[in-house]
Amino acid sequence: MKMSQTLHVFHDSPEDDGGTSRRLKSTGLLLRGGYIQALGDGLFAYLPMGMKVIRNIAAHITRELRKLGGEEVLLPLVNPGELWETSGRDIMVSEEITWVEDKNNRLLVLAPMHEEASVECMRRSIRSVDQLPRFIYQFQGKFRDEVLSETGLLKAREFIMSDSYSFHRSYTELNNFIPKMFAAYKAIFTGLGLNMITAEGSANFAGASNSYDFLLGHPWGEDVLVHCPGCGYSANQDVAVARQEYHAGRPLEMERVNHKNCFDLACLRQSRGLPASRTAEARVFATLRGYVFAVYRSDRRVSPDKLAKVLNVPIITEMNETELEQMGFPAYVKPGRGRRKASDPAASPFLSPLLDSMPDLDNWEFSVAVDNSVAESANLIFSGGKPGNYIINVNFGRDFDADFSGDFTMVDAPARCYHCNTELELSSSIKIASIYRIGEFYSRKFGFLLKDRQGEDVYPSMGAYGFGLGRLMASLVEAHAYKDGYIWPMNISPYKAVLIIVGRSATIQEIGNKIHSRLGPEILLDDRKIPVIRKFRDLDRTGIPVRMIISGQTLDDGKLMICHRRLCPPQRVQLNHVEAKLRELEDLEQERFSQGKLFPEEE
Missing domain, CATH: 3.90.960.10 (YbaK/aminoacyl-tRNA synthetase-associated domain)
Incomplete structure (x- = not known):
């Protein structure tokens, strides 16, 4: 792809930041980098570069979910109102639901989540307990008309979500599947260079017996992680427990x-x-x-x-x-x-x-x-x-x-661990993903009843799993940000590298274009007729990790200059070894991620 052919606009100061907090870098950087546009508070449009990141994230997620036998579906954004009335969540999450009425005066819901639709879909599709377990996933829009905070893309009202649902013959079978989802989510986030912390989470509105959160430490995150360095206990502050001190004494006269x-x-x-x-x-x-x-x-x-x-x-x-x-x-x-x-x-x-x-x-x-x-x-x-x-x-x-x-009541510092009496640590975090152990709640509500081989009634036990792709995208920017910008992981970057041709001679331009054609669509050629210094500045805004430069000087010995912006210094590489060098850089990046490392500190 050539930059002159893509819809890409760099902003020095966007007119509308979509309610972005000045304390969080992500949404502002994505706006200035031309990845998104803010059309209103909590309402964002993804531009072509942004959509490439979203699709790459979805592909990264899909690879892990398919290892568990996941099958992709697409449930409707607009749900019949009766589904929500059946589950009772028309009342439970009434403040987030947007109701609409069709021309036949039937009530519809712009779904803020899809547990109801997934259960109804499975109820109509599964006829025998022998068809279980079943694991489905989707990438679908959601709309939550909730009170917005100044977190921009981290808490948009309309967003794309990766949500998955599993259905099992028993609660035991569900419990055996949950660790597999833990491992899949861990692999997803590790492969993106995110050092996540898992913690007990809230299950108030999901109909779940309990849940687990995946949290990313961040000084301006809206969630608070309560962690015990002694025994390893971790929980979201909303559900954390701790030892309490009471004022005992002889009751006096009221x-x-x-x-x-x-x-x-x-x-x-x-x-x-x-x-x-x-x-x-x-x-x-x-x-x-x-x-x-x-x-x-x-x-x-x-x-x-x-x-x-x-x-x-x-x-x-x-x-x-x-x-x-x-x-x-x-x-x-x-x-x-x-x-x-x-x-x-x-x-x-x-x-x-x-x-x-x-x-x-x-x-x-x-x-x-x-x-x-x-x-x-x-x-x-x-x-x-x-x-x-x-x-x-x-x-x-x-x-x-x-x-x-x-x-x-909530746990506030200072507090001591309920389990081992060690002083608890509280830290701000961004909640990225959740796993819900639901059980039979929705199956019973919707009459999703099957018979086993002995003729006994079976209400499938359900698990729900999900996170927002825009929230993950913004969290990646927060995690991979440095003083003057940010760097995408190579596996989800819109392009693995940007190719810049320095020099106006026809020979250099011809060789540069041939190399770009050979390397394929994962390389962006900055062919704009602007000074090179501006190209370098704009490249920093895009967060694309690898920079390749062709000039008369490098071509004298049949090479180009290549560098990962924070992983390794610039080095000259033979033109016919560029693909191998890109694979080497991506492997090196994944090796560092697997070790819990991001990038070397800047000099």
Whole structure:
């Protein structure tokens, strides 16, 4: 391919960065390199160079999935609304779903994920348990109308996903397949030079019994990895566990007190010099079974994923201030500051588990859940239900009870490992991929029932596996970035090398074009009529790893100059040895990746 023939535009400062964070390099570099265009917040177009990377990534993934017997399918982006109503996830992930109505007034869903469609497809296709196990995969678009963060391509609203689904005769058979998917994902990421960390992950919305995340360490990642250097325990902060400290003591007499100068618990703690561990707060969450009143200590944060596990029911959303006020809870109107934004889902300072301090909830289906930090601590301070009113020396079990209790708060530093008591390490990470052990959840929902040879009922056990290709593409840029740019791994680069001809003589141009024709479509010839210095600058923007230069000086001894931009210094290579040299560089790169190394440090 010649650069003059490809749609490629370099940007010094893109007009629209698609909501890109200034802390993350990837989306800005891809925009400036001409790989993508931002058409709106979280909405990106892939240009020809970007599509070549996406296709190369897909081919790299496909090679590993086919080793497991994977068969490619393509499920529709637009799903019948009944599929989501059948699974119950029309409610569970309602904030991410976009509904549309066709001309016959039938409700359709722009699928944010494809578990429902894959199960229905298999239910209609498989007639006998002898057809199991079955492993399918696809590269398909998704649309999630979620709140965007400043992470650009890492969290686009529309994206291409590599999602796979396996169906098995039993839960045991599924468990035996999961390690094979671990190995396949590890091979995929290792082959791209990504040093991934696997950790226990969230399974709240997938209908899964548990899940595992593949995380890439990054200082501005949105996920937090909790890791124990002692025993190796690793988990996403959303589900991590740790040893907890409680304030034990003899229960004192509960009493109400008034501090008119202290509007809420935060003000009370500040005025009396109390640590946050001495007060307790509450939040209200909507679940598939109604509402839950979650009580926790003020020095902790509620994890919806851990709360869902305690309740054994998915959490849908947290109630915001307007919704709490409609239920009868006092509005949070702080003197001199006014009412908080209605969309803010935040703890009301007046929520309390003591029934006589709460509004009449007879019209609402409520349950109460208490975190271990409250259940095991003595003499806590709660809000009395209105500004300046507090209840001190509150003890769980004596002064109030709950329908559920357990550990549903996040692990924050400092904390010690639950298993070996070593101090835990917390680090920011980018979640790239997930593996979900689902079991029979969807099979039972959809009536996907088979008979075994003994005539017994079999609901196939299901696993789901996936990651976004755009997210992986951006993560590769983050992982392979250096001070002034980035370098693609050779196996997914849009071109393995760029050929630059230095010199205007007809002989040099003719030889350069012949070499380009011989090397084939994996080499990009920069034939633009611009100064060579600009070609070198633009090459840095593309991230293409290998640079080849032909000039009158190199041709004097029948050679060209070749170098991998960070793997080896420039060297002259005979014209008939170029293909072998490219294979040698790619093998050297893969060898370094397999050893967990990226590139040598710059001089």
